[in-house]
Amino acid sequence: MLVLKKEDRRYKEEALALLSTLDIYDVKIHFVKKPNHRYYLQEDFVKKISESNSESDNNDKNFDLIIIYDRLKPWQYYNLSRSIKAVEIWDLTSLILKIFELHAGSLEAKLRIELLRIRHQIPFVKEYIRLSKLGEQSGFMGSGAYGYETLLRSLRRREVYIARKLDEIKRKREMLTLNRIKTGYPNIAIIGYTSAGKTTLYNTLTEDTKVTGPKLFKTLSPKSGLVKTPCGEVIVTDTIGFIRKMPDEVIDVFHSVISEIKYSDQIILLTDLSDPLEDYIEKMMTSLEVLKKIDAIEKPIIIVMNKTDLVNEEVMRDYKEITEKICIEEGIIPRDILSISALKRDGIENLLMSLCKNIDHINRPLRGSF
Numbered sequence: 270m271l272v273l274k275k276e277d278r279r280y281k282e283e284a285l286a287l288l289s290t291l292d293i294y295d296v297k298i299h300f301v302k303k304p305n306h307r308y309y310l311q312e313d314f315v316k317k318i319s320e321s322n323s324e325s326d327n328n329d330k331n332f333d334l335i336i337i338y339d340r341l342k343p344w345q346y347y348n349l350s351r352s353i354k355a356v357e358i359w360d361l362t363s364l365i366l367k368i369f370e371l372h373a374g375s376l377e378a379k380l381r382i383e384l385l386r387i388r389h390q391i392p393f394v395k396e397y398i399r400l401s402k403l404g405e406q407s408g409f410m411g412s413g414a415y416g417y418e419t420l421l422r423s424l425r426r427r428e429v430y431i432a433r434k435l436d437e438i439k440r441k442r443e444m445l446t447l448n449r450i451k452t453g454y455p456n457i458a459i460i461g462y463t464s465a466g467k468t469t470l471y472n473t474l475t476e477d478t479k480v481t482g483p484k485l486f487k488t489l490s491p492k493s494g495l496v497k498t499p500c501g502e503v504i505v506t507d508t509i510g511f512i513r514k515m516p517d518e519v520i521d522v523f524h525s526v527i528s529e530i531k532y533s534d535q536i537i538l539l540t541d542l543s544d545p546l547e548d549y550i551e552k553m554m555t556s557l558e559v560l561k562k563i564d565a566i567e568k569p570i571i572i573v574m575n576k577t578d579l580v581n582e583e584v585m586r587d588y589k590e591i592t593e594k595i596c597i598e599e600g601i602i603p604r605d606i607l608s609i610s611a612l613k614r615d616g617i618e619n620l621l622m623s624l625c626k627n628i629d630h631i632n633r634p635l636r637g638s639f
């Protein structure tokens with residue numbers, strides 16, 4: 270079950286898209302008008318769920334997972350998980366961290382995500398300890414305050430260890446860049462908002478040009494693959510999508526994970542032609558701002574407007590004009606502005622040609638381009 274505040278209605282599609290990247294489908298949606306202080310959900314609703322979930326004879330639980338698309342207070346988490354048994358509870362931060370984990374390629378990105386997960390967890394564990402000490406009978410799930418104190422200590426140890434490791438990595442960062450260059454293939458990153466169609470495009474590109482190359486690329490990033498273009502093979506990476514409702518604590522990690530695209534040779538900024546104009550503009554501007562923030566704006570950027578199959582010629586023309594205008598305002602000169610349908614495989618050849626125009630092969634050992 271997905272829980273959204275009424276005022277966050279407009280994030281519903283984004284939330285469902287995020288869940289689908291984790292293969293979570295068939296989601297019930299519940300809106301809350303005003304989060305309850307103790308439970309986030311309304312108390313009588315909590316009671317209802319907990320009752321129907323405990324009628325366990327039919328083995329037919331209402332839900333296995335409740336995702337609160339907002340930040341939960343530690344005590345809300347505590348109260349919810351005590352009241353509704355055998356149901357996992359995530360808040361927005363834990364959901365986003367799970368998605369980040371899917372995409373984290375470098376050790377640095379992985380550690381940053383883990384560090385944030387630990388820092389997100391600590392206040393919750395502290396709350397358990399506090400409440401169990403207040404005389405809750407038989408510690409939560411049998412472990413009591415003592416179990417949680419042990420957990421807290423080990424989380425803190427790990428926190429210190431990761432922070433130190435990250436420092437070390439920072440000093441060795443140049444090595445990472447060197448490793449990338451060693452593979453000898455041009456690197457192309459697909460970026461864009463959640464549900465723009467990045468994964469669809471990635472799959473279309475990697476499937477249509479099926480390259481059975483060395484496995485080495487799997488180690489670069491879980492979402493990188495070889496793609497054959499008219500000018501040889503390139504590595505394409507499907508990156509973490511931008512998310513509109515992103516808690517502050519996650520933003521830094523997002524920037525640091527996405528900043529791996531600095532090591533790519535070219536960026537495909539994917540936009541969604543089926544977005545309402547206002548959203549389209551907002552997303553486009555934010556995307557460019559993020560690129561500036563992580564110092565990736567100097568990279569060759571191709572703007573690819575996706576989902577042509579959902580709109581008519583007129584919309585395409587208008588959106589292209591607006592895209593050009595935004596680029597001018599932001600002082601950015603894209604190498605190309607194209608439109609495709611990643612799903613219907615329209616315009617893919619064109620995209621590959623455009624990638625080729627911008628690839629500098631001169632200093633690279635060009636493998637696979639005969």
Ligand SMILES: Nc1nc2c(ncn2[C@@H]2O[C@H](COP(=O)(O)OP(=O)(O)O)[C@@H](O)[C@H]2O)c(=O)[nH]1
Nearest residue numbers: 462463464465466467468469576610611612613
């Ligand atoms: N109609 C249409 N739908 C598309 C196209 N590309 C992607 N989609 C759909 O958009 C949704 C989000 O796509 P996905 O690739 O997961 O987006 P991501 O979040 O950017 O990776 C999915 O339901 C796709 O089937 C397209 O060219 N046309």
Ligand SMILES: [Mg+2]
Nearest residue numbers: 290467468510
């Ligand atoms: Mg995706």
